[in-house]
Amino acid sequence: MPFSHHSHSGQFCAHAKDTLEACVQQAIAKNLRVFCLTEHMPRALPRDLYPEEQELKYTPQNLADSFAEYYRTAVSLRDKYQHQITILVGFEIDWIRPSMLQEIATLREKYAFDIFVGSVHHVDEVPIDFSTEMYQHAITTVESNDRAARESSGTTPPDRFPEVSPTDSTGETRIFEAYFDTQYSMLTALKPPVIGHFDLVRLKCENHTIDLTAIPSVYERVLRNIKFIASYGGMVEINTAALRKGWQHPYPGPDVLDVMKREGVKFVLSDDSHGVEQVAYGYGRCLQYLHQHDVEEVWYYEWLGTQRIIKDGFLTTQVDGQQLPEIGSANVEAKKIRIEDLKRLLREW
Numbered sequence: 328m329p330f331s332h333h334s335h336s337g338q339f340c341a342h343a344k345d346t347l348e349a350c351v352q353q354a355i356a357k358n359l360r361v362f363c364l365t366e367h368m369p370r371a372l373p374r375d376l377y378p379e380e381q382e383l384k385y386t387p388q389n390l391a392d393s394f395a396e397y398y399r400t401a402v403s404l405r406d407k408y409q410h411q412i413t414i415l416v417g418f419e420i421d422w423i424r425p426s427m428l429q430e431i432a433t434l435r436e437k438y439a440f441d442i443f444v445g446s447v448h449h450v451d452e453v454p455i456d457f458s459t460e461m462y463q464h465a466i467t468t469v470e471s472n473d474r475a476a477r478e479s480s481g482t483t484p485p486d487r488f489p490e491v492s493p494t495d496s497t498g499e500t501r502i503f504e505a506y507f508d509t510q511y512s513m514l515t516a517l518k519p520p521v522i523g524h525f526d527l528v529r530l531k532c533e534n535h536t537i538d539l540t541a542i543p544s545v546y547e548r549v550l551r552n553i554k555f556i557a558s559y560g561g562m563v564e565i566n567t568a569a570l571r572k573g574w575q576h577p578y579p580g581p582d583v584l585d586v587m588k589r590e591g592v593k594f595v596l597s598d599d600s601h602g603v604e605q606v607a608y609g610y611g612r613c614l615q616y617l618h619q620h621d622v623e624e625v626w627y628y629e630w631l632g633t634q635r636i637i638k639d640g641f642l643t644t645q646v647d648g649q650q651l652p653e654i655g656s657a658n659v660e661a662k663k664i665r666i667e668d669l670k671r672l673l674r675e676w
Contacts, residue, residue, distance in 0.1 A: 329610050329669065330361040330627040332521050332564055333419065333444050333597035339366045339397040341379045344602030347397070351404050353606040355411050361627050362606075363415040363521075363597075364401045365444050369394045370421055371430055377457060394418075398438050402654070409651050413630055416654050417442035419523060422513040423449045424486040431517065439654040442628055444564070444597075445519025447510045447527065450502060451487055455528055462502075462531035469505045470497060488512040499532050500542055507548035514555050520628070520656070521595055522556060522563045524578040535574060538582045549583060550590075557590045562626055562661070565617065567609035568599035576616050577609070584620050593626045593661075614670050626663045 331354070337344040347364065354362040369390035370376070376385055398416070405414040417440050420431055435443075448454055451472050453465035472484050473493035483489050490512040491505050506528035514522070529535040540546045556563060566578040574580075579587065587594075596613065600606045617625070630652050652658035 329357075329359055329607055329672075330363075330596050331359060331598045331600065331607065332361070332363045332415075332442070332562075332595045332628065333365050333523060333566065333599045334363060334606070335366055335419075335599075335601045337602055338400070339393050340601065341377065341383060341385070342601065344604075347400050348404055349603050350600065350606060351408055351412070351414065353603045355408065357607045359412060359607060361413045361415065361629055363417055363442055363444075363628070364397075364404075365417045365419045365442070366394065366397045366401075368418050368420055368431065368434055370423070371426075375421070375423060375452075377454070394434075405654075406651065413633060415441040415628060415630075415659065417444065419444040419446050420513070420517070420519070421449065422447050422509065423452055425488055426486075428516055441654055441656060441659045442520055443517075444521045444523040445513055445517055445561075446523030447506060447513060450505045450509055450528070451484075451491070455502065455506065456530045459531050466498060466502045469501055473501070490515075494544065496544060499537075500545065502532075503528055503539065503542065503545045504548060507545065507552055511548065511552050511555070514552060514561070518559045519561060521597070522561055523597075524566045524568065524599065525552075525563050526579045526583050529580065530569075530572065536580070539580075540582045540586065550586060553583075553587050553590050553592060556587075557592050560593070562593045562595045563587060564595050564597035564599075565613055565625070566597045566599050567613050568597075568605075570609040570612060571605065577613050581616075581620060584622070588620065588622055593663075594622060595626050595628070614666055617666055618670070622666060624663045624665050625669065626661050628659050629662050631658050631660050 335343045336347040336350045338346045351362060371387050373387060401416045405416060408414060420443060448456055450465050451468045453468050454461045455465045472487055475484055476482060476493045488509055491508040494504055496504055539549055569578045598605055598608050
């Protein structure tokens with residue numbers, strides 16, 4: 328009876344596999360209770376296209392059209408499988424430059440969403456998780472923008488978030504600082520219900536096990552962000568994608584997880600799946616990780632007025648009045664379950 332609050336499919340994401348319906352069917356086969364559909368928001372500028380999208384000769388209009396088709400498909404699947412699984416319709420944001428705030432507002436005006444995942448994949452407009460080469464380019468870009476800001480008496484470059492102020496740091500310390508400043512700008516602007524892969528900036532760094540709390544300028548920013556998340560009730564995903572990328576633990580790492588637990592942050596489970604094979608990937612190891620760090624419960628989002636019964640060995644959805652709620656955050660509520668209960672259910676599954 329686990330949950331996933333973050334997923335993608337090859338039908339609507341160039342670096343994923345399989346159709347959206349195949350991913351939903353796998354979630355049902357895995358006995359998931361909640362499966363959030365969170366394809367990437369469309370990006371409006373050609374320079375934001377990823378290499379695989381450029382190879383496919385995508386344009387920003389292609390991304391917008393694909394997202395429209397994703398939304399129609401997600402709504403259809405939500406209705407089709409309503410008695411087998413809770414499907415929450417959402418999206419994952421890209422926080423690239425200040426103009427993204429208006430792009431996100433326009434998207435949320437056009438479509439109704441149950442949920443969205445607040446993520447940062449770029450620093451100073453450069454992707455930090457696509458490749459080592461791009462990660463290094465992000466570092467040099469941040470350092471260059473810092474120099475430009477200092478030379479112009481501290482004026483922020485036009486496409487840099489104002490929260491990213493120049494510092495004297497260099498290298499990976501500087502990219503860590505800039506990443507968490509960028510994340511803070513996203514958090515304060517949007518207050519996302521789910522915060523995606525909180526410490527993604529470590530993915531391509533020289534040593535992903537580096538203790539962020541041991542770097543004063545970085546820890547200051549990490550703690551600030553965590554305190555803000557706790558203040559508005561945001562939930563940080565325990566994201567098992569890190570396990571399939573060579574880490575020994577999910578996002579966030581143990582140094583950050585311990586601070587979050589101390590500050591009262593709530594957690595949700597996410598597989599960040601990019602295809603059928605990755606649905607509910609690594610959940611056993613994930614729960615063991617949480618248990619080792621004395622996390623006693625996780626939360627999940629669910630339709631209001633929804634119950635579950637066991638039928639033919641699988642969870643079956645019962646919505647009060649047999650009427651699906653309208654899509655929207657007002658019709659979604661947060662619930663919690665003990666880690667020990669989840670571990671027992673996973674053993675049975």
